[in-house]
Amino acid sequence: VTPPLRQLTRQTLVYGAGNVLTRLVTFLLLPLFTNVLTPGEYGLATLLYVFLGFMNIVYHYGLDTAFMRYYNEADGPDAQRSLFSTALWLSLGTSCVLSFLILSGSSGLSSLLLGGGQYTHLFKLAAGILLLDAISHVPFALLRLEGRATLFVSIKLMNVITTLGMNIYLVVMKGMGLDGIFLSVAAASAVTTFSVLSATAGSLQFAFNSSSVSSLLKFGLPFLPAGLASIAMESIDRYILASLTDAATVGIYTAGYKLGIFMLLITTAFQYAWQPFFLKAGNNPESKTLFARVFSYFMVIALFVWTVITLFISEIVRLNVAGVSLIGPAFVEAQSIVPIILMAYVFQGAYLNFLPGIYFEEKTKYIAVITGLSAAVNIGVNFALIPIYGIAGAAYATLAGHGTMAVTTYFTSKKLFPVLYDWFKLLRTVTAVVIALGTAHFFDYTLLGRIAGASAFTGALFMLKVITPGEVSKIISVFQPPSKDTN
Structure with a gap:
């Protein structure tokens, strides 16, 4: 692992640990508020x-x-x-x-x-x-x-x-x-x-x-309208749900949305470390190769987390500590939307990866347009799907919004600062996800079948040469202190 990647990884881990602790207060305050x-x-x-x-x-x-x-x-x-x-x-x-x-x-x-x-x-x-x-x-x-x-x-x-x-x-x-x-x-x-x-x-x-x-x-x-559109995309679905259904449905949806925190932690930690990293790396040909590698590694990690949580979400929501479950029995329906929300955050992470070109060329006005378009897609899909699919419709609207943001940012940035991403590696990673879900389905989604599915994902990464034993050794070296020159 190169020194820049080592630095990015360590910074992401530190920000990630802090982000976990910061987001933990959301879980701790929820039972406090709802009981008082x-x-x-x-x-x-x-x-x-x-x-x-x-x-x-x-x-x-x-x-x-x-x-x-x-x-x-x-x-x-x-x-x-x-x-x-x-x-x-x-x-x-x-x-x-x-x-x-x-x-x-x-x-x-x-x-x-x-x-x-x-x-x-x-x-x-x-x-x-x-x-x-x-x-x-x-x-x-x-x-x-x-x-x-x-x-x-x-x-x-x-x-x-x-x-x-x-x-x-x-x-x-x-x-x-x-x-x-x-x-x-x-x-x-x-x-x-x-x-x-x-x-x-x-x-x-x-x-x-x-x-x-x-x-x-x-x-x-230009980040002002973009930020407002982004906040609207994150919260306006609650108001649309309330107008089309009822308060109880909003509560169930919000519980499922909050469980998306598992992927949000990853994307937020990455964002904190990534932005100063790519600005420091600068606009040069060497950076393009580095950014492509970062994207590949990010997507492998994000899709691994998505696969594991999707396979074991029923166990996660029933975690019980001192007689208190992660979400109450009345909210168990919320688990059905968690994989959709998690995937929306995967697209959010991809969007972050595609930003350097817009920053380097100082075309931040495009971010406002992209975010506004994504918010419009989100709102439109909410109104189209909520009457048919309820909370799942709202979740798919969130996915559609983040997907639109990632795709439009990629094509915009490609014109400004073209990076040759390894799309074949991403395809192989997605294939590993399909193998994992297929394995779990073959065993009727029993607990052992889902464990087999998670194991199959890891095996498929090596079998499809998404990662190699040598890369694993390099990744492990990130967590070790750099060797000192004894000369």
């Missing part, structure tokens, strides 16, 4: 979380991504510090303006989104949360660029611990309901922002370069 809050309160909390998700995109408008794009091109450490400072002060200024607007319109937002003015104080709290979160984006991007993955993950873990601890205290022990939930979020955001600013304070200057602002906005702003 009424369904109505939990529904209101969900709506406010959706608002925070949309506004987070507006607040950082691709600024962190733009900063990462130009950081490695800056002429020396002084120029890099100037760029960091400019991006951070710009973020602070725009975030203050946006938070002021939310504070001014908090009463109207409460009535419009939550059905009454009694939640005005929650939107005022949301304005503070969004401000704190926004000014942490650029410092977190700097940690990624500097390869400080362990510190990045440690600060994120601090956020998880604070969120969980404050929710237990305020929501469970103090019975503060919605107020407790979002006070906990505010406390966690404050701790996180203070920590990441402290970690990057050495790079901060009282400098503001107006020419850098122009470049940052030109590159970053």
Whole structure:
């Protein structure tokens, strides 16, 4: 394994471990909230979380991504510090303006989104949360660029611990309901922002370069509509389901969607490591060969995880710890959509692999168009399939949206920065998946049959020469410290 691939793998593993811990809070808070809050309160909390998700995109408008794009091109450490400072002060200024607007319109937002003015104080709290979160984006991007993955993950873990601890205290022990939930979020955001600013304070200057602002906005702003479309693609299906079915169906679908976290962990960890990696590798012929290898390895890992979880999803959802199962008996139907959601995230990972050309040529406006098209496909398929297939229709709509995003990004990037991906290796990997599922089907999907199927997948990878024993040895070497020169 080459040094760049070794670095990418290790960074992905560190981010992956942190991401697992961060996402774990979702599972821990779900039983907490559903046992303490009424369904109505939990529904209101969900709506406010959706608002925070949309506004987070507006607040950082691709600024962190733009900063990462130009950081490695800056002429020396002084120029890099100037760029960091400019991006951070710009973020602070725009975030203050946006938070002021939310504070001014908090009463109207409460009535419009939550059905009454009694939640005005929650939107005022949301304005503070969004401000704190926004000014942490650029410092977190700097940690990624500097390869400080362990510190990045440690600060994120601090956020998880604070969120969980404050929710237990305020929501469970103090019975503060919605107020407790979002006070906990505010406390966690404050701790996180203070920590990441402290970690990057050495790079901060009282400098503001107006020419850098122009470049940052030109590159970053196209991510705003793209981000909003992406959030819409991730959440609008809940509203469509609610309008076409009922709240119970939405609950079952959401439970199945959350189980897609198994693949989301992989794609998110890969994204954190991949973006600074390919920007540092740069636009050159050698990078194309490297990127093709990364794509092949990613797809082998992603399809292996998809196969294993698909074969054993019934056992996974029935995991029982201290008398509490992963999802309750009323939600078991949700397991039927998990393979579909997992495959949607596989396509999301492919999309990430295809991004370098768009970044190198600074054609981020294409991302907005691609994401908007994908969101439109998602919405259209939702309306077409939900009346026929229910939650499966919504899951297929998610798959269609992510599939559209991956395919259109590939063809767009191919024109800008053509990479010769090994499609034959991908075909052989898919063949291994078919062999695994066929083996399990042959044994009527008994437990032993599914174990045989998983084993058949691994055997097929070697038989079809998707991977070789030599590559396995090289992959294992990634986890070993590099040898020291004894001369």
